[in-house]
Amino acid sequence: MAAAGGEELAVGCIVALRTTLGDDVQGQIIAFDRLSNLLVIQEGAAANANANAVPTRRNLRLIKANYINHFSLLAKGDDPLHLHNCFIDLGLIHARENAALRQAHLDAERIGVGVTAEAQSIFDALSKTLPVRWENTDILVMNDIRVCSPYLPDNVSGGAPAANERVKKVLDSERKRLQARGPGQL
Amino acid sequence: MARTTNKKLEDTRAAMAKKESSIPFQMAESKTQNQTKATLDEALVFTMLCIVGLPVEVQVKDGSVYSGIFHSANFSHGVVLKKAKKIGEGKHGGNVPLGSFQDTLVILSQDFVQLLVKDFALTPEGDMNSTNVKEGTLTKSIANSNQVENKSIVSKEKVCMSDVKVPSCINAPSTNGNGQSKVMAKESKLNPSARAFSPSIAKPRPVTTVVPPIVNPYNAPNIKSVGTPPPNGAYNIVPPHPFVSDKPLLYNNIYPVNGGVTPAYSQPILGCQATNVYPVGVANQYRPVQIAPTYMNPNAPSVMAARTGPAMCMHPIPQVGVQGAPIPQAWPRTMFNPYPHNVPRFQGVPPVCMTPPPMTNVSPPIIIPGPMPIAPTLRPVQSIMVPTGAGTFPMKL
Numbered sequence: 001m002a003a004a005g006g007e008e009l010a011v012g013c014i015v016a017l018r019t020t021l022g023d024d025v026q027g028q029i030i031a032f033d034r035l036s037n038l039l040v041i042q043e044g045a046a047a048n049a050n051a052n053a054v055p056t057r058r059n060l061r062l063i064k065a066n067y068i069n070h071f072s073l074l075a076k077g078d079d080p081l082h083l084h085n086c087f088i089d090l091g092l093i094h095a096r097e098n099a100a101l102r103q104a105h106l107d108a109e110r111i112g113v114g115v116t117a118e119a120q121s122i123f124d125a126l127s128k129t130l131p132v133r134w135e136n137t138d139i140l141v142m143n144d145i146r147v148c149s150p151y152l153p154d155n156v157s158g159g160a161p162a163a164n165e166r167v168k169k170v171l172d173s174e175r176k177r178l179q180a181r182g183p184g185q186l
Numbered sequence: 187m188a189r190t191t192n193k194k195l196e197d198t199r200a201a202m203a204k205k206e207s208s209i210p211f212q213m214a215e216s217k218t219q220n221q222t223k224a225t226l227d228e229a230l231v232f233t234m235l236c237i238v239g240l241p242v243e244v245q246v247k248d249g250s251v252y253s254g255i256f257h258s259a260n261f262s263h264g265v266v267l268k269k270a271k272k273i274g275e276g277k278h279g280g281n282v283p284l285g286s287f288q289d290t291l292v293i294l295s296q297d298f299v300q301l302l303v304k305d306f307a308l309t310p311e312g313d314m315n316s317t318n319v320k321e322g323t324l325t326k327s328i329a330n331s332n333q334v335e336n337k338s339i340v341s342k343e344k345v346c347m348s349d350v351k352v353p354s355c356i357n358a359p360s361t362n363g364n365g366q367s368k369v370m371a372k373e374s375k376l377n378p379s380a381r382a383f384s385p386s387i388a389k390p391r392p393v394t395t396v397v398p399p400i401v402n403p404y405n406a407p408n409i410k411s412v413g414t415p416p417p418n419g420a421y422n423i424v425p426p427h428p429f430v431s432d433k434p435l436l437y438n439n440i441y442p443v444n445g446g447v448t449p450a451y452s453q454p455i456l457g458c459q460a461t462n463v464y465p466v467g468v469a470n471q472y473r474p475v476q477i478a479p480t481y482m483n484p485n486a487p488s489v490m491a492a493r494t495g496p497a498m499c500m501h502p503i504p505q506v507g508v509q510g511a512p513i514p515q516a517w518p519r520t521m522f523n524p525y526p527h528n529v530p531r532f533q534g535v536p537p538v539c540m541t542p543p544p545m546t547n548v549s550p551p552i553i554i555p556g557p558m559p560i561a562p563t564l565r566p567v568q569s570i571m572v573p574t575g576a577g578t579f580p581m582k583l
Contacts, residue, residue, distance in 0.1 A: 011229070021249055021299060030308055031229030036261035036295075040233050042308055060237065060308055062301040067247070081229050081308070088235050097239030097268075100255045104269035108287045 012077040015041070017063075018070040025061055028080055037065045042080065112137065115149075122151045125174035130167065141167050151175075234259055237303050242267070246297040249276030254291055256301075264294040265301065 016026040027043035044058035110127065112120050112134045123139050126132045132141050139147040145159035145167045152175075153168040242256040244265055254270025270291035272282045282288065 019300065021245065021247075023245075023300070031227050031233060033227035033230040035227075036230070038230060038261060040230060040308075044307060058305060058307040060233070060303040060306045062233070064299055067299045081232065083228055083232060086232055088232065090235075093235065093238050097255065097257070100239050100241065101268055104255060108269065111287075 010076070011081075012079045013073055014075040014077055016072050016074055017041075017068050019063065020067045020069045025063065026074070027059075027061065028077060030060075030081060032065075039063045039065050039068070109133070119149065119151055121178055122147075122171070122174060125178060126167075126170060129170055147171060233308060236308060237306065240303055240306060243273070243302045243304070244293050245274075245299045245302070246276065246293060247299050248278045248297075250274055250278075250282075251276075252282070252291060252293065254288075256303075257290070261295050261298070264292045265298055267291045267293065 011029050011031060014026070014028050016024070018024050025041060025043065027041040030040040030042050032039050039062070041061045041063065042058070043061065110123070112123060113136075115123075115134070115137050119137070119139070123132060123134065126139065126141065126147075130141050131143075132139055133143075134140070135146070137149055139151065141147060142159065142163065145164055146157050147167070148155045148157070151171070153172045156164060156168045156171060158164065159167070237256050238258070240256055241253065243251055243253045244267060245251050250272060251274030252267060252270050253273045254267030257266040257268045259265045267288075268290055270288045271286060272284045275284050282291070
């Protein structure tokens with residue numbers, strides 16, 4: 001990092017920096033590790049040097065110092081972490097990771113394979129009110145009613161008549177809503 | 187006989203307490219042995235552990251942005267993301283199609299630029315005892331509410347950064363996940379004066395040795411690495427045939443994106459070392475994995491790791507994307523600013539991403555005997571006890 005020279009990045013200082021890829025970051029230094037040359041910065045309201053500044057999102061960044069292009073010290077501060085009082089619940093971390101993986105798996109299953117953006121939008125809209133899943137490029141509603149491409153009400157087939165009609169109505173209303181939102185949404 | 191045994195237990199406890207009182211971490215090796223050795227910053231280690239399991243975005247040096255669940259990191263080798271996908275295109279195409287899901291993505295350290303965790307505060311705003319403190323931050327009130335007699339056993343299940351105060355929920359076995367720890371933490375809150383239970387020394391919990399991240403071959407279909415493979419073949423290409431035994435999966439080296447050679451594994455990977463963990467560049471040191479390919483593209487110039495579930499086609503596809511999923515022209519969700527590049531929306535393209543196998547058939551964690559060797563270029567570091575799904579083991583920093 002050319003701007004820092006060989007100086008230590010003081011933990012607790014509030015800094016503003018720009019990466020070589022053009023990202024502007026402002027936050028408080030949580031840690032700096034020389035071994036890996038990593039800088040840990042906590043962005044957010046507490047890290048704003050200006051009390052009247054617009055509150056920003058509390059994000060945590062790990063930046064490789066090699067890619068810091070511009071660096072400026074805004075304010076000094078104390079070490080925000082008191083490691084002596086820190087503890088980590090590894091069981092909770094395990095559980096959190098597993099839950100995140102399960103959710104990611106479910107989210108991935110919601111993505112159609114080989115379908116258009118319009119189809120995906122329709123699927124997402126239907127999923128808000130109906131249990132839907134992809135079956136190849138068809139949308140399967142309640143495991144019974146099938147909506148084929150181009151996903152018009154006329155393409156709804158299967159299921160009981162009442163359920164079929166209901167799906168058609170929901171599909172029609174969702175398509176209208178998507179159209180009303182903008183042509184780009186479909 | 188009973189009196190002698192009790193006395194021995196008391197002496198042992200006293201000795202351990204005395205020893206532990208001077209060491210913030212319970213380490214497998216003596217701290218004095220590692221005082222002159224380079225160690226990772228403790229705050230960095232704490233940070234890395236706190237963000238395990240969180241959705242993160244990683245930017246590489248060509249500007250590409252990948253999002254996924256942070257699994258582990260070894261900054262001499264790379265960052266491992268689970269259920270990752272490329273959300274921002276950089277200068278170079280890379281070997282990962284935009285928008286396609288990868289069960290495991292390894293981003294090499296030489297390509298790593300920054301990692302972003304959104305809406306996550308490592309430090310609480312204002313009062314340390316604030317109820318708005320997020321997970322992974324300081325919980326002073328809990329930390330001060332209980333004391334534990336036997337820190338050696340406790341620390342095997344929870345990293346305790348205090349030499350005095352340890353929450354009672356540490357005693358929860360890691361195999362039980364979060365449930366027991368939550369119950370015990372709740373009980374401690376209900377009755378702050380209750381004495382914390384500490385397991386007997388006579389029945390220590392099984393502790394596994396330091397193991398590097400390992401992979402569950404039955405639940406890790408597609409593994410991708412972003413970056414160039416080392417020319418010496420440290421990263422083995424997984425051939426399309428079943429392996430002999432269940433050992434960590436080797437990940438593929440497809441389409442080197444950026445230059446750089448990563449030497450043999452020399453530093454442990456931080457993070458939860460449970461299932462679905464892939465060692466970065468340590469293929470040679472593991473026995474091969476029992477994997478059966480389910481889908482292989484004959485036209486693929488190189489193949490992904492064989493797997494039991496749906497495979498990821500790795501051949502270069504002129505038009506890629508998440509079919510159906512709208513690909514934003516910009517990247518409003520990301521905080522990064524990749525190189526300006528109009529991302530076309532691809533439609534009607536044969537599917538690239540196949541649904542990953544269900545998560546239910548997760549195999550139990552695979553234990554590798556013996557600690558990982560440390561490369562001569564890196565000095566051994568202090569280790570902290572990190573539990574796996576099947577037990578606990580010390581993790582070297």
